[in-house]
Amino acid sequence: MQGQMQSYPLTLVHPFERAERLFADKPIVSATPTGIQRTTYGQWAERTRRLGGVLDALGISADGRVGTFAWNSARHLELYFAAPCTGRVLHTLNIRLFPEQLQYVADHAQDEVVFADRSLLKLLWPLIDDLPSVKHVVVMDDGVEDEIPDDDRIRDYEALLADAEAVEFHVSDEDSAAAMCYTSGTTGNPKGVVYSHRSSVLHCMSSMFADTLAVSEADVILPVVPMFHANAWGLAQAGVLAGSTFVMPGPDLSPKAVAGLMESERVTFAAGVPTIWMGVLDELDGRDFSSLTRILCGGSAVPKSLSEAYREKIGVPMTQGWGMTETSPLGSVSYIRSGLRDRSEDELANLRALQGVPSPLVEIRIADPETEQAQPWDGESRGEVQCAGPWIAAGYYGGAGGEQFTDDGWLRTGDVGVITPEGYLKLVDRTKDLVKSGGEWISSVELENEIMAHPQVKEAAVIGIRDEKWGERPLACVVPEQGAELDADELRGFLDGRVAKWWIPESFEFIDEVPKTSVGKFSKKTLRERFAEIAT
C-alpha cells in the first residue's frame, strides 16, 4: 500500500525560493580586498535568477558542469544556486590544487565554463589551453587589479549579468546532480563526489537540528572553511534554507581579519579548520565576542587544548564535526549527551575531543579489518569506520574508486576508529597506516605520538615493514631535535611502559626530515618506497 503524500521533490529550488520570499531583507556580507560589501537575500535572489539567464546565454548544456574558482563571497553564493536550480552542476574547484591536479579535475568533470575571482585568474589561466571543454572563463572582479588576458574566452561577470534576463527555476528529479567536489587523496588521481539535489536538501536539514549545528534564522554565519571544501561543510546551503545572515570572509583568512569580522559583524557561528582557530587564538584579547554562540571545527582532529583555550578565554568551546567530502560532510558532531553534562570540565573536554555522535540519518559502523563484521560499541574494538545514509556517496564520478565501497554499499572512510558505549566515534588512525603484527593491529599514529613525546624528538613517522615471523613490524622514522643525542636504545627505553611491549619497534631510522604531501601531511608513501627493502 502506498502513502498518499505529495510528490514534492527535495531540490535546492526550495531553499532558494524560501529565502527569496521570506528573507529578502536579511543581509549577506562579503569581505573583499577593497572593503566590505553588503547585499540582501532579495538582491542576491534577483541576481541569481539573472545568473541563470547568463548560463543560458553562454550556451551551457542542460546539465553542464559550471566550474567555480573563487573565495567565499556573495557572488559565489549566486553560483551555488543558479547552476543547480537551472539543472546544471556546480563544480567548485579547489584553488589550492597543484596545477596538474587542477587541470585533471576540470578536464575530468568536463567543465564548460569556469567562474574565477580576478585575483585567482593567474592560477587558472596558464592551464586554459589544456582545458578544451572550458569555453568561457567568467571573471568576477574582486578589486584586485591583476591583469585580465585579452582573449575571446574571457567574459566579465557583471557585464553578463547586466544583459541577462531573470529565469524561473525548476528541477523535477531530486536524484539529479546538483554539485560536485573532488577529493584530493594522497594516492591516485582526485575523485569526484557528485551530490544530488536530494542529498543536498537533506544535508541542509541535518545542519538545522537542535542537536547538530542548530543553524537558524537568527545566526550570523562566518564560514571560514572555503566554499570549495564540500560546500563550506554544507553551511553555504543550510544557511539559505534557514535564512541566516552570512559573513563571507573573502581571501584574507589571517587571524586578524577573521577575528575582526567576528567582532564587527557580531558573528554567532563560525566554522573552520583547527589551523585557523590556532591563529585566531592570539587575537581574542580585548575583543568583544559576546555574540558568538559556537565554533565549528573539523577537517582534522581538534586538539583538546585548543577547544579548552577558547572555552577559558571566551566561554565558547569548540563543536567538533567529523566527516569528509564523501559524507557531504556532516557525519557526526561532538554533541554532549544530556546524561553526561554533569561531568567535570576536564571530562567534558575529553568528550569534545572525540569525533562525536552519528548525526540523525547517518549510520556509522566499525568493521573488523579481517572479517568485515560490525564491531561492538565498547570503546575498544577497532576497525574501519564505514558510513551509510542519504547524503553519503555511493561512488565517484566516472566510476573510479569502486574499492572504497563495501559489497552492501557502505562507504569505507579509510579511517580506523572505535565507538564508545555512549555512541561517540573516536578515530585512531588511517587504515592504510595501521601496522599488522602477529595478527594484531598497531596504531602508527599513537606510536608516533608517544615517540614525539620524547623531548629530543622533533618528528616521527611510523610505517609497517615486512617481517617473516610477525607479518609486519613497525619501523620508526625519527627526526631528532637539532643537536640531540639519540639512539634506538634510548627510545625503546622511553617507550617501555608508555605502549604495549609488542608495539615497541625493533627498527629505528634517523632521518633529517619527514617527507610531506602537497597539503602538508606526512607522506608515508614516500617513506615506504624509501625503506621498502628493509627486513627485520
Added chain:
Amino acid sequence: MQGQMQSYPLTLVHPFERAERLFADKPIVSATPTGIQRTTYGQWAERTRRLGGVLDALGISADGRVGTFAWNSARHLELYFAAPCTGRVLHTLNIRLFPEQLQYVADHAQDEVVFADRSLLKLLWPLIDDLPSVKHVVVMDDGVEDEIPDDDRIRDYEALLADAEAVEFHVSDEDSAAAMCYTSGTTGNPKGVVYSHRSSVLHCMSSMFADTLAVSEADVILPVVPMFHANAWGLAQAGVLAGSTFVMPGPDLSPKAVAGLMESERVTFAAGVPTIWMGVLDELDGRDFSSLTRILCGGSAVPKSLSEAYREKIGVPMTQGWGMTETSPLGSVSYIRSGLRDRSEDELANLRALQGVPSPLVEIRIADPETEQAQPWDGESRGEVQCAGPWIAAGYYGGAGGEQFTDDGWLRTGDVGVITPEGYLKLVDRTKDLVKSGGEWISSVELENEIMAHPQVKEAAVIGIRDEKWGERPLACVVPEQGAELDADELRGFLDGRVAKWWIPESFEFIDEVPKTSVGKFSKKTLRERFAEIAT
C-alpha cells in the same frame, strides 16, 4: 546527470534502530490508572521487535492495517513502530468518535486487528460485529478492571508478546504507507490521510530544527495531545529520532494530573490544545516548572491572553503551531524572527497569536477565492490557505475528497487567511463560513467576535443567507445573557464603528443556544438548515 549518493530510503526503521542503539538507557515514562510505569528505549525496542513477531503470528497481511484504540503510553509507542517497520500500516483510531463514525472508519480502512486499552474496550466492543475485517482485538491491560468479553477474537497483549520472537525490520520503499489517520470533518464521512515512511521521516526532521520545535535528545516530552491526533502532532516519532525522554500521560488529562507530571518528571516540552492549557493555568501556583522550556499549543487558535498568562506566571509563553491532519501536521510555527525580537512584550504577544512562519520545506499560499491566483503577502489580501510540501497530503484513502486539492496538486486547507510581509500566517475564517456580499467577503468569525464583545451577548454565530441584491448577507444568530434586554437595533448601534458599515447585519435571530458539533464547535450547518428560508 544523476547524483551519486546512496539510495538510502527514508523509513521509520531508521529512527527506531537509532534509538535502539544510541538511546537504550533513556527512559520512557507512562502514567497509568494504577501508577507510573518506567521503561527504557532498550526494553521498548526489544518489545517492539517482538511485537513485529506478534503481527506475523496473528497473520496480519504484509501491508495490513493495524488499528489502535488507546491513550498515550509506551505500549502505544511500540505499535507506532512495530506496524510500519514490518510493512504494515498503523491506523490510530480516534477514541472520541461517535460509534457510527468509528465503525465507518475501521471498516473503511479494513483494519485487520485493533489494539485497544482495556479501559476503552467498552467503546469498541459493541461495534465488533459490524467490523468483519477485524479478526482480532488485542487488549492492553491498563489496570482498569473492566470486563473482558469471552470471545475468540479477544487476545491479551502481554501474553502474545511473551510468546513472540523478535523480528528484523526492513522497509525498502520510502513511499509505502506507514500510518493513517482519519479527519472528522464537519460534513460528509471521515476521510483517511495516509502518511508514507518518507513523509514521516521528513516530518520528524522538521520538528528538530532549531527554528521550529527544536526537539532534542535533552528534551523530556509530554505529549498531552493524543497519539490518535496526527501522531501526537508527530512528536511520538520525532522524539524517537532525537532520543528524547517521553512522559506519556495516559487517560488522566485533568489539569492536576498534567501539571503534576510536568513538575515531577521535570518535563521540558509539553504539547496540547488550548483547552488543556486553560485548565492547567489554575494549577501553576506553588509548583516547580523550572525545567520547562516551551509549550506547544495548537489545534485551534491560541488566545493571546492564554499565552501571556503563562509568560507572566512561569516565563514560558506558548509556541503556536498550525497545521491539520493533512499536513502531518506541522505547517507553520509562531517563531519570532530575529529582526522582530526587540519589540515590546505586547507586540511579541501579538506575533505569537499569529499562526506563524511556514516551516522549512512547506509552501503556503493565499489563493484569491475568485481567480485562484496567489495573493501578495501584504497582511491584507485574503483568500484560501493552500499548502504544498513533502509531508502534505495529495489525496485521501480510497480516492475521496478530490475537491480538496487544486489542479496543481496543492491542499486546500479550507482556512481563510492572510500572510503578513514578514511571512506570518494569520487565519481569518473557514472558507465555507465566509459571507459573500456584493462581491466582497465578510468574515463570519470576526463579526461573531465583535458581536460577542457586547456585554449582554453570551454566544453569537453568523451565517450567510441568500439576498437578491447582494447575493448573500450575514444573519447573526445571537444567544443573549440570561435576563438581558437586547434587540437588533441595540446590536447594530454597538457594531457601528467596530466593523465596516456594510458588514452590519440587517437580520438578527435571537436563539436559546448555538447548536454544536460532536467536538464542540459551532454547527453552522444546523443553523443554515434552520434558517434556510429567510430572505432579507
